Amino acid sequence: MKPHRRKKLTIIAFIATGLGIAIGLSLYALSNAIDLFFTPSQIAAGEVNNGQRIRIGGMVKEGSVEKSQDSLHVEFIATDYSHDLRVRYDGILPDLFREGQGVVAEGMVANGVFEASRVLAKHDENYMSVEVKAALDAAERERSLPVMATEGGPSGT
Amino acid sequence: MWQWFFRLGSPKWFYEMSGKWLPWLLVLMTVLMSVGIFWALLFVPQDYQQGDTIRIMYVHVPVASISLACFPLMAVAGVITLVWKMKLADMVAKCAAPIGAWFTAVALATGAIWGQPIWGTWWAWDARLTSMLIQFFLLIGVIALRSAIESPDAAAKACALLAIVGAINVPIIKYSVEWWNTLHQPASDFSMDENSAFGPEIWVPLVIMIFAVYLFFVISLILSTRNEILQRERRSQWVMDIVANEKV
Amino acid sequence: MFEQIQFNSVTEFFQMGKYTFHVWSVYGLFSIFILVNLFLPRVQRRQFIREQRNKALRDAQLAKNTAGQQERESAKGESS
Numbered sequence: 001m002k003p004h005r006r007k008k009l010t011i012i013a014f015i016a017t018g019l020g021i022a023i024g025l026s027l028y029a030l031s032n033a034i035d036l037f038f039t040p041s042q043i044a045a046g047e048v049n050n051g052q053r054i055r056i057g058g059m060v061k062e063g064s065v066e067k068s069q070d071s072l073h074v075e076f077i078a079t080d081y082s083h084d085l086r087v088r089y090d091g092i093l094p095d096l097f098r099e100g101q102g103v104v105a106e107g108m109v110a111n112g113v114f115e116a117s118r119v120l121a122k123h124d125e126n127y128m129s130v131e132v133k134a135a136l137d138a139a140e141r142e143r144s145l146p147v148m149a150t151e152g153g154p155s156g157t
Numbered sequence: 158m159w160q161w162f163f164r165l166g167s168p169k170w171f172y173e174m175s176g177k178w179l180p181w182l183l184v185l186m187t188v189l190m191s192v193g194i195f196w197a198l199l200f201v202p203q204d205y206q207q208g209d210t211i212r213i214m215y216v217h218v219p220v221a222s223i224s225l226a227c228f229p230l231m232a233v234a235g236v237i238t239l240v241w242k243m244k245l246a247d248m249v250a251k252c253a254a255p256i257g258a259w260f261t262a263v264a265l266a267t268g269a270i271w272g273q274p275i276w277g278t279w280w281a282w283d284a285r286l287t288s289m290l291i292q293f294f295l296l297i298g299v300i301a302l303r304s305a306i307e308s309p310d311a312a313a314k315a316c317a318l319l320a321i322v323g324a325i326n327v328p329i330i331k332y333s334v335e336w337w338n339t340l341h342q343p344a345s346d347f348s349m350d351e352n353s354a355f356g357p358e359i360w361v362p363l364v365i366m367i368f369a370v371y372l373f374f375v376i377s378l379i380l381s382t383r384n385e386i387l388q389r390e391r392r393s394q395w396v397m398d399i400v401a402n403e404k405v
Numbered sequence: 406m407f408e409q410i411q412f413n414s415v416t417e418f419f420q421m422g423k424y425t426f427h428v429w430s431v432y433g434l435f436s437i438f439i440l441v442n443l444f445l446p447r448v449q450r451r452q453f454i455r456e457q458r459n460k461a462l463r464d465a466q467l468a469k470n471t472a473g474q475q476e477r478e479s480a481k482g483e484s485s
Contacts, residue, residue, distance in 0.1 A: 036283040094277025126354030129202030380446035
């Protein structure tokens, strides 16, 4: 390679690395602002003021969804498996809102409860047919049955 | 050692070679695309949660992932333009920008149509969606910069620099779903097991569609680069011969 | 894997569960995207060739005219 070309290439490499580092650092510094939502743990740690409009995200806790009979009112618990947050919402839920699924809610914290004005479903990266899902669930049940039997064992004897 | 490199950089050589490849590429793309689309629309099972919207994945994922190839391509072409002043590299870079903008726009649009029923919103300002929108505007920026600068040489240099800078956005798009919490889900893990999440019955047609859309990207790029070559080399004898002999 | 069609009837196929609009608009958009990107370069190529031919014709005409003018001028010069 001719010297003047090598020089140009070095300059380009330097500019690109410099910019890359600068952008990387600023993204790192901004990472809280880039995150779409707060987790229930962050709420529990008091990172958010009461009445501040935010988004929270977590999993809908199994068995926690309570739907009102005569209105669109719904309550559920969003969890990140270390902290729980109760969410209240009046409105239409997206198709994929389900127990055990991810959820993102927009609203504000009031007295330890999250008053949501909008609820979005967060989809996971798993795609499978109804049959595969059923087979997986069956396998899961089979795996957990012997465990339950051994747990129940000592008390029976 | 550099001989092949500079031969590759000759517009006439590229024009002649690409003319020979094009029919084959088109045939291969048509076959893959038809198989992929038929498979995706008819044979892929409904997802246990999102039902038939899973078929949107077979368009959205290939288009979105190939749109990420555009900036690295333009950046490499930009480095070649700046260092070796190869004419062909700049022509490819110029033609890649609008095609990349199309791909990014289609990825954003199909994503919005998919998100509307599944997430409950067609848009969220999360890191993945926003960085993708930034890529779209960067590509529009590259196109605008090219047309704003009158001297072709200066325009080539400016666009090359912008492409190199813009390429930094690509890893951000790719890893946004891992670095930050987003509404968009992370990439799926391909699994060989039939009875698992994202097993072969889901991903085999996806891989076919990815190849098909990749070929489509390459073909559109070749087609518009050939036009660009004719335009820029219009005063050379071989282009005049083509103009005189081609039936229109 | 590649053996079973997922729909029992053509209507069911066109319906796509309850996502008729979503699935078909995505595939429609995709088809338009592909067709436009494959055919636009062809149209542009034809346009280029037509332009170049017209330009060549104009240039030839111009060359003939100027040549004719020069001839006339030189003839005038001789007669005077």
